Amino acid sequence: MKIKWLLLSLSVLTAGFLIPESHHRIPVAGASVADWHPKSFWYYPWGRSGTHKGIDIFAREGKPVLAASDGVVIYTGNDSVGGNIVLVLAAKWQFHYYAHLQRIDAHAFRLVGTGEPIGTVGSTGNASGKPPHLHFAIRSLFPLPWLYDSRKPQAWNTMFYIDPNKFLAGGKFMSKHILVADDGAYPSSISKPIRELIRQTGRIKQGEQKLVEPLKKPVTCEIALLSGSFADMPQALAERADYVQRFASHVSHEFKTPLTSMQRALFVVSLPLSVQG
Numbered sequence: 159m160k161i162k163w164l165l166l167s168l169s170v171l172t173a174g175f176l177i178p179e180s181h182h183r184i185p186v187a188g189a190s191v192a193d194w195h196p197k198s199f200w201y202y203p204w205g206r207s208g209t210h211k212g213i214d215i216f217a218r219e220g221k222p223v224l225a226a227s228d229g230v231v232i233y234t235g236n237d238s239v240g241g242n243i244v245l246v247l248a249a250k251w252q253f254h255y256y257a258h259l260q261r262i263d264a265h266a267f268r269l270v271g272t273g274e275p276i277g278t279v280g281s282t283g284n285a286s287g288k289p290p291h292l293h294f295a296i297r298s299l300f301p302l303p304w305l306y307d308s309r310k311p312q313a314w315n316t317m318f319y320i321d322p323n324k325f326l327a328g329g330k331f332m333s334k335h336i337l338v339a340d341d342g343a344y345p346s347s348i349s350k351p352i353r354e355l356i357r358q359t360g361r362i363k364q365g366e367q368k369l370v371e372p373l374k375k376p377v378t379c380e381i382a383l384l385s386g387s388f389a390d391m392p393q394a395l396a397e398r399a400d401y402v403q404r405f406a407s408h409v410s411h412e413f414k415t416p417l418t419s420m421q422r423a424l425f426v427v428s429l430p431l432s433v434q435g
């Protein structure tokens with residue numbers, strides 16, 4: 159019996175790690191980084207909870223709230239603090255907490271994909287009377303020691319909460335992140351093809367023309383277009399260089415004849431003078 163429970167809990171534990179890391183997006187339709195204060199995470203002092211463990215994304219009431227990543231909805235409900243809330247289990251045993259919703263459009267124990275609507279922006283719970291916003295927080299089931307910050311208030315808690323600013327900026331690409339301030343924000347997946355494009359422009363500059371090919375995963379149609387024109391660029395440059403070379407040789411050929419005859423004429427003219435002198 160004990161072994162059965164052990165196996166069951168082990169498989170549940172594994173299941174949490176099996177949720178693949180998907181791309182992340184700002185969880186409100188049409189929202190950009192300008193719609194929340196970057197320092198609102200771990201803001202202190204903050205009401206009864208002491209510190210503010212998420213970010214508040216301000217938007218018009220009724221704007222769709224979209225899943226920030228893939229996951230499994232594990233709870234939908236209502237309480238006096240969060241109002242209408244949705245809790246999603248995402249990759250690496252991290253829980254995404256969406257609060258103050260006007261309406262809940264998710265169902266417990268169903269899968270959600272990044273960008274899927276799970277509710278609408280509101281001001282329920284302790285946000286009532288305040289401007290409508292989505293409170294978005296990420297809590298890890300297991301402590302993450304590298305997040306521990308002894309200088310912060312409620313330091314012991316810092317190991318459990320992931321900064322949504324970092325999460326939305328794409329985790330491992332943080333230092334060179336690009337935030338797309340529109341509806342479809344795929345920060346980390348966008349920075350990758352753009353960095354590849356930057357490498358390609360370097361190759362064009364060095365004349366490695368054959369190595370430049372359109373990207374296999376351009377992610378957005380804008381990057382695809384940009385990548386296509388980069389790939390066309392070496393050919394266009396080569397053609398132009400070729401043209402310039404042909405033009406130059408043509409011009410020099412055309413000039414050669416008159417120049418030679420002028421030189422000869424000058425020689426002939428100057429010859430008797432030097433003889434005379």
Ligand SMILES: [Zn+2]
Pocket residue numbers: 210212213214292293294
């Ligand atoms: Zn909040």
